[in-house]
Amino acid sequence: MRKPIHPEAVTGEPQAIRWVVDTGDLPVGEVLHAAGTLGPMMEYGVITRMFVERGSVWTWLAPEHTWTDRGPRIRDAVVAGVDADGWDVTDGSADLLRFIADDVVHGQLFTFITSHGGQISVVDATIDAVVLDFGGACADCPAQGQTLHDRVEVTLRARYPRLREVSKLASSHSAAPRPRSPLHLLKRT
Template identity: 35%
Template sequence: MTAAVALHPEAVPGAPLEVRWIVPAGSLPFVGAPARVPEALATLLERGLLAEVVVEPAAVRTVLAAGREWRADGAVVRAGLETALADPDGWAPATGADAGDVLRAAVQEVLAGDVGAYIRSHGGALELVEVEDARVRVRFSGTCAHCPASDETLTDRFETAVRALAPALEAVDTDRVPAPRADGPRFLGIPVRRRR
């Protein structure tokens, strides 16, 4: 058994039976529905108090069984989850899960959140190209593809947010879409006419 893991509940809008328990990133080394959970949670699932447990990059989402209420069952679920998180060896990922799943999930969460909204607000897009080992490759498109500030967005916003959810991240690489070429030199994307 290891030390207690700090956690706090967060409601899931539109899903009254679900609660996301925010935990430090990296508390569990996988994402998705676990194949095995420690006895404290397994008992809650077997007794029909919980219907589902899903691991996210920096949270554990729990779903109460139909007919249950958080007011009555929340303290029991919290205690079971605290005990289970103190036993990281008691958790096992589903078959077929790989180390890149945590990074993929972190990238998708970041792109669906504030960072993705910021990029879209400027007429741009950022897409995940691949995850290999502890590296992520992404591609800017739209107005961000050729924006001089895209490197800053990539490191100061995107990479920082992904690293907060997936501390094992080693690097973020980007594929650059070549700028459209027009005859002659360009200044700030505008063709320059040469004086004769």
């Protein structure tokens, strides 16, 4: 049986597609050489960049091609490739972790985060750590901040196992306006 697959857009990266597909035991990091027909696609420059994470494959298409033209063939190549041998993938990638973190805070967990009054953005990422700006959400409520932090960390690690730590931006009392909870008002009066 073929593996289920579908493409998702990558915000701010018009030539990129994140293929949501079961990647099995493939290592997580930047792809140096891909298996199956994906290999030649990278060699001839149709695909300019590729990452693998747990549960998706990120591909960048060369600017002279369009996804409507190349998409179906690349989709088939990804489905066949994830089960094939011959991958050469780096052990982790700071760029990949940054992309994943962006996807988690703006996509996957967006509803959850906003429902907690939060506004998280990614400040920086290294090969095994990520720095997040939690906006003002958690300044006044440590428990809630911890809830958000833990949830983001768990979600990130599931997709990027090498993750060591998720840290908050030191000056989380940023200029961004804080959501005013009734509790907050009570405290001031």
